Amino acid sequence: MPPRRALCFAVLLAATACMRPALQPVPTDRPIIIAHRGASGHRPEHTVAAYTLAVEMGADFIEPDLVSTKDGVLVARHENEIGGTTDVASKFPERRTRKVVDGDTMTGWFTEDFTLAELRMLRARERLSFRSHAYDGQFPIPTFDEVLALADSLGRARGRVVGVYPETKHPSYHRAIGLPLEPALLASLRARGLDRRDAPVYIQSFEDGNLRALRGQTRVRLVYLVSERALTPARLRDIATFADGVGVNQRLVVAPDSAAVPSRVIRDAHDAGLKVHVWTLRSEPVFLAARYGGDPVAEVREMVRLGVDGIFGDFPDVVARGLDLAPTRR
Structure with missing residues (x-):
């Protein structure tokens, strides 16, 4: 192509890009809806189908838990042990082994023993016996890069930003076996221009060590996941030195008994400058406190009244209803 024509073509592309309508940002006037492992109450967790359905139901963020393959690729699985969420037992029976992961002895099949090409042979299945198994065996395991691409594509199709909320699973364990999660995670975010303070991204972890290290390596917002009972104001002020928010079990916000009194966690966290995202709301009776009838x-609305900033849910459609949002699925 002649230089003059190439220049004109480049100008045309730039002008076309400028004409694209801006995507609606993630809402800030209400709690954000975080699809826990996707719409995992409706589809096998951590699959493209679960993430896609979650966005159709109104989720603001999709949550991929990240573990590593043998060849260092980040994939979306809740645990590195995948015997309960895939058909690995039937396809690789000889790979069953026993390991100690963060002090727990586990027997099963582990992602770090498989290359990405081998994991591509597997299909996801529903983890819980009382949820539908109609979709078992249909969906492959996605990589983190594929989840990022999916969020971008779904957002553009719907005219709004779709955020990602990755969790580093067992980061110390992965580092000890020579497969650290953080370098690959940050590389993927940087490749898509998401290593910035206002990116629609939260990185979460139950380990404060890797969050403290990440604080000096990225501008992305960080969330410390906690289940500890002694979440004192002093502890929250310490967390605020390396994180932007806390992800807390909803039972730390309000106990499950019928005479439950809300704790001070939300107020104390806000006083420390931290966002509060609660996990994990699930619709089945086995998970619901009796007072919700x-x-x-009702549980969603209680969390909203108490002032949470975000809600993790297996059923993002239920969270959306609790926020009085109109159905968005097309």
Whole structure:
């Protein structure tokens, strides 16, 4: 192509890009909806189908838990042990082994023993016996890069930003076996221009060590996941030195008994300058406190009244109803 024509073509492309309508940003006037492992109450967790359905149901963020393959690729699985969430037992029976992961002895099949090409042979299945198994064996395991591409594509199709909320699973364990999660995670975010303070991204972890290290390596917002009971104001002020928010079990916000009194966690966290995202709301009776009378929307609305900034849910459609949002699925 002649230089003059090439220049004109480049100008045309730039002008076309400028004409694209801006995507609606993630809302800031209400709690954000975080699809826990995707719409995992409706589809096998951590699959493209689960993430896609979650966005159709109104999720603001999709949550991929990240573990590593043998060849250092980040994939979305809740644990590095995948015997309960894939058909690995039937396809690689000889790979069953026993390991100690963060002090727990586990027997099963582990992602770090498989290359990405081998994991591509597997299909996801529903983990819980009382949820539908109609979709078992249909969906492959996605990589983190594929999840990022999916969020971008779904957002553009719907005219709004779709955020990603990755969790580093067992980061110390992965580092000890020579497969650290953080370098690959940050590389993927940087490749898509997401290593910035205002990116629609939160990185979460149950380990404060890797979050403290990440604080000096990225501008992305960080969330410390906690289940500890002694979440004192002093502890929250310490967390605020390396994180932007806390992800807390909803039972730390309000106990499950019928005479439950809300704790001070939300107020104390806000006083420390931290966002509060609660996990994990699930609709089945086995998970609901008795005082909700079998109505999962009531739990969502209670969390909203108490002032949370975000809600992790297996059923993002239920969270959306609790926020009085109109159905968005097309």
